[in-house]
Amino acid sequence: MGVTVVLGAQWGDEGKGKLVDILSAEVDICARCAGGNNAGHTIVVPIGPDKVKTTFAFHLLPSGLINPKITGLIGSGVVVHVPSFFAELDTLEAQGLDCTNRLFISDRAHLVFDFHQIVDGLKEVELGGSSIGTTKKGIGPAYSAKASRSGLRVHHLFDHDTFAQKFRKIVEGRFKRYGHFEYDTEAEILRYKELAERLRPYVVDSVVYLHNALASGRRILVEGANALMLDLDFGTYPYVTSSSTTIGGVCTGLGIPPKQIAKAIGVVKAYTTRVGGGPFPTEQLNDIGEHFQEVGREFGTTTGRRRRCGWLDLVVLKHSCLINGYDTLNLTKLDILDDLAEIKVAVKYLVNGEELPGFPADLEKLAQVEVSYVTLPGWQSSIASVKTYEELPENCQKYISFIETFLKVPIEWIGVGPGRESMIQKEVKPIT
DSSP states (O other): OOEEEEEEOSSSOSOHHHHHHHHGGGOSEEEEOSBOTTOOEEEEEEETTTTEEEEEEESSSOGGGGSTTOEEEEOTTBEEOHHHHHHHHHHHHHTTOOOTTOEEEETTOEEOOHHHHHHHHHHHHHHGGGOOOOOOSSHHHHHHHHHTTOOOBGGGGGSHHHHHHHHHHHHHHHHHHHOOOSOOHHHHHHHHHHHHHHHGGGEEOHHHHHHHHHHTTOOEEEEOOSOGGGOTTTSSTTSSOSSOOSHHHHHHHHTOOGGGEEEEEEEEESSEEEOSSSOOTTBOOSHHHHHHHHHTTOBOTTTOOBOEEEOEEHHHHHHHHHHHOOSEEEEEOGGGGTTOSEEEEEEEEEETTEEOSSOOSOHHHHHHOEEEEEEEEOOOSOOTTOOSGGGSOHHHHHHHHHHHHHHTOOEEEEEOSSSTTOEEEOOOOOOO
16 A cells, blocks of 8 residues: 655645644544654544534644544654653643544654753753754753764663663763753663653553554554654754755654655645744745734644744755655645735845845845745635635635646645634646
């Protein structure tokens, strides 16, 4: 059956969770491959016999768990803060979502500790005016430890004496680097002795688990975290996350070969947003930006921070398509454009009158770009109740067609509202 992958195509917050929720009805396993509880996926679904609309916020757990028949897997490339894992799980189950015997964690996944979170804040203070704007969830320091081969993984928890010895040594190293911040090392070691026993039933060799699943014909959906422009290699470095958010991160984060990936879907918001610091060529610090923020409810699931907003940037998306090779796209939050008389789309970056061939690596050059826009007419009518592509207003269809033609990638899914039912599936045709 192969593997289907859902990836963010911009700076995150594109609405990946809703598509994952829909596609989960057709798969057996939903896996996370990278990131940690710095991700944020919000899903609104009816729960219980009375079908009460309930909002679920996912951070570390795969959001495909909303489907009661799905097994969720947290892969080797994810960094796991165990207390947050259980806090999120307890919250979801209190809301009526039973995850018993259908949630697993790779024994190779690296651990995030509270001292990583403290260090995350100290690093931001060190950077001062150059602050990256992290979520301060300890993700960066945990990946740094992984890269420097000084991290601890899930399997280390089950040899308590060795774990305690390694843990003390790591914390002592952090004290030497950042000064003696307030942290009770011995209390934390005892805390993790208890957490390890609670975690034990969830832990698997994820490589064996996934390849057995593939061999038996089980269908796997991979839920990407963050997005292409936050990738450590191909995003707006250093204003990025600490993991590989690309299609390559799927392979390295789960231990599956590229040939097992049958389909990659890029999720694209109908405008552009980002959280935290870093360049944003199409940002609108005006009424348009405020419209996107207020009408689009652009506040972070994980941090609650107000997102920066701007026009759709097809230069960014072309860069994203080149790297991830999307088979189709999911265009989300199209209804947020309903009231606009005209809509701008970025199609070129110019420096000194010359078009750049792609998205530049050098942020100083990026700061100099003049953005070239195409202006398209709006449709100025509500599309919230539309169920088919053919029912969309003509100018709305033209907007969709313009994006497809520019990127040479078909749009298969179109989001017209926050609910599970507010997603149109469009026939996929070759782009000419």
